[in-house]
């Protein structure tokens with residue numbers, strides 16, 4: 263059967279269904295890979311070896327007994343540590359939740375288990391999903407498998423790096439301002455942020471509730487569609503969950519991969535984030551323009567559109583997100599969850615315990631955003647800051663509505679640069695924030711977005727991602743067009759981008 267860790271989730275699922283491999287073998291192959299490379303990559307905060315093998319044995323027994331199983335039954339999956347799991351610690355990358363085991367599963371995790379997927383463990387992330395590099399994790403950074411001196415992006419760098427180093431065939435991420443798409447972009451993997459409300463947020467430790475969305479981290483659009491079909495759909499436990507029925511995203515991806523759908527498709531390129539502005543790396547721009555040329559040669563109609571309010575998107579986001587985060591993180595109060603630090607002197611009161619705990623338990627970036635958000639919401643400043651940011655949010659939604667009045671999908675680079683060096687931006691918050699310029703508008707508008715690998719930048723040989731955006735609720739269109747683009751580009755390269763990465767076979771294997 264060859265190396266099981268190199269298979270796509272779809273191919274592994276097919277081999278499992280045909281009983282060419284067992285779920286125990288599939289899980290063991292990935293546990294072996296984790297043991298071989300994760301010392302270098304540090305994608306995982308927790309590996310649940312025994313539970314994964316036991317769950318896999320259960321699936322194998324069900325299959326042997328002829329029980330009906332879902333399409334991904336027996337396929338291992340890595341879970342971002344922002345998602346609650348009743349049998350594994352859920353720290354959100356924070357010291358304040360170190361060792362905390364929630365009493366329940368996030369809805370998406372419960373759905374995975376019910377569909378027979380096997381959780382391998384929990385992946386590293388920036389603390390409470392605040393960051394673009396995983397360097398804000400309280401447990402140390404994740405390293406990019408393409409070059410261990412670089413970041414895998416963030417906040418979901420652990421999930422993306424696990425996929426890029428073949429430690430898991432599937433993973434879950436969360437995307438508040440780009441935390442699925444930007445790590446996918448800089449690791450040569452695929453990431454999808456669904457429409458806001460398409461996937462349940464119940465049991466996802468909240469960063470900014472009006473922006474957060476859980477989604478698939480994979481190596482192909484079809485794998486993402488298969489996973490989306492498992493985790494998506496209405497959840498009465500999430501009051502913002504959309505109560506509608508959705509078409510199969512996997513079917514949409516399969517249709518797209520068959521080809522033909524690009525002909526006559528109206529593809530918008532957003533001038534403000536097309537890669538020509540300051541901060542965009544030359545190779546990112548070159549590959550983006552090449553991809554647009556390939557789409558045009560295959561019948562797509564390329565139309566330049568303008569979204570003038572995008573200029574204010576990062577500023578608005580860094581008011582709305584801290585405002586919501588400061589409120590959400592108030593629950594980390596030393597009483598109900600995780601860490602409790604005794605005040606070093608004087609009497610023990612609730613306030614003093616809370617202050618000592620939050621002082622010791624939160625990292626610098628989290629404190630920065632709590633302070634920013636509390637200020638933005640304070641009496642006398644609320645209208646000037648939070649109120650203005652909400653108005654910008656409306657303008658951005660209108661820019662998208664105008665663009666989607668003319669085009670079917672929008673394209674931009676997923677991230678302005680390839681993976682940056684660990685340590686290079688961590689002391690410069692503004693530079694780190696500006697990394698999100700391409701991804702943030704979709705969160706402010708609630709629309710779905712994907713990042714698809716489009717090649718390696720000539721100047722550094724590192725992966726570049728294409729961001730594909732579709733109107734709210736048009737997630738199936740995103741998978742259809744995304745799979746079409748992926749297939750077209752892969753035909754040109756002669757296979758998946760990741761297969762071409764010698765650096766992935768990290769030191770231990772060489």
Ligand code: GLN
Nearest residue numbers: 391393437438439440441
């Ligand atoms: N990098 C962005 C931030 O720091 C995105 C975070 C996210 O999507 N969770 O806020």
